[in-house]
Ligand code: SF4
C-alpha cells in the first residue's frame with residue numbers, strides 16, 4: 001500500500017543528496033541528519049524509513065545482494081557505544097581539521113563501506129536499526145514524539161509484524177500497548193503485515 005510512495009520519496013532523497021553533492025554543498029549530510037532528527041520529534045524516524053539515501057541503498061541494492069534478509073539485533077549498549085565512538089571520531093576530526101575539506105568524503109565513504117559490510121553480513125537494514133549514529137540520535141528524539149507506533153489490545157500474537165520488520169523487530173509482538181523502540185524506522189511494513197490491524201500509529205493519549 002505504501003511501497004510506491006516510500007520508494008518515490010527515497011528516490012527523491014537520493015537525487016537531492018546527489019544534487020547537493022554535485023553543487024559542492026559538502027555539509028549536505030548534516031542537513032539530512034538535521035531533517036532526520038527534527039522529523040523524529042514529531043512522528044519518529046520517518047526520515048530513515050522514507051527518505052534517507054542510505055536507506056534507499058539498503059532497500060534497493062543491499063536487499064537484492066544480502067542472503068539473510070532479517071536484521072541482526074545487537075544489545076542496545078553495543079549500538080550506543082558504536083554511535084558514541086563514531087560521532088566522537090567525527091567531532092574530533094572536525095575540531096582538529098586533520099582532514100580539511102576531505103572530511104565529508106571520508107565520512108561518507110566510511111559510512112557507505114560500513115553500511116554495505118553490515119548489510120551483507122547481517123541483513124540490509126541492520127545498520128539503520130542498530131548501528132547508525134544519526135539514527136541513534138533520531139531514535140532518542142522519537143521517544144518524545146506525540147505520534148507513536150504500538151500494538152493494540154486485539155493483537156493475536158501471530159508474530160507477523162516482527163517477521164516483516166526490516167530492523168529485526170522494533171515492535172514487541174503480543175504486548176498490547178507497547179511502543180516500537182528507537183530502532184523503528186516507521187516503514188509501516190508491520191502495519192501492512194498485521195491481519196487484525198492491531199499495529200497503529202496514533203497520537204499518544
Ligand atoms: S501481526 Fe498483528 S496480530 Fe500478529 S503479533 Fe503483530 S500486532 Fe499482533
Ligand code: SF4
Nearest residue numbers: 165184185187188190
Ligand atoms: S516496527 Fe514496523 S514500522 Fe518500525 S521498523 Fe519495524 S516494520 Fe517498520
